[in-house]
Amino acid sequence: MLKLYGGARSRASIAQWYLEELEIPYEFVKLDMQAGEHRQPEYLAINPIGKVPAIVDGDFQLWESGAILLYLADKYGKSAHSPEEQAQLAQWVLFANATLGPGIFGEENREREMPNLMTVLNGIFEHQPFLLGNEFTVADVAVGSILSYIPILLKLDLSPYPAVLNYMKQISERPAFQISIGGRS
DSSP, X not given: OEEEEEXXXXXXXXXXXXXXXXXXXXXXXXXXXXXXXXXXXXXXXXXXXOOSOXXXXXXXXXXXXXXXXXXXXXXXXXXXXXXXXXXXXXXXXXXXIIIIHHHHHOHHHXXXXXXXHHHHHHHHHHHOSBTTBSSOOHHHHHHHHHHHHXXXXXXXXXXXXXXXXXXXXXXXXXXXXXXXXXXXX
């Protein structure tokens, strides 16, 4: 059975959300980060950086939330994607981690980056329910998770972006979201 390693209030909830969406059986291995379980040799053999999340799927080990999401989409996703579609999914997963997250949660970047990022996303969601159209994908898990952390961690005013707020409401009502990230708020 696939094992997902995480800690309380960690990005493991992002991978957990997608595992729940895909309805993949998994075991959640909760590490006590305060006690340093993520720095013990057993876990460092899985992720030598000592961060969470990480997964073990049979003999395969992987860490970094974006890489985990893409792996799960490739191996367990319910629809086949062309190379172009796979590249778009990767684009959004990488955007979430490398651009959107730092643009919102990096205080030094927020004032400059956030208005542009949110305006672009708002424009997308004005015309379609999900990032790539009418189908919920791993891209929505990646971007949606970052957006969903805004009211939990920052309490920013998002009223200038009503389509983003509607998107956030829509994804937060998904049962898989409620089991994972929704349990944190």
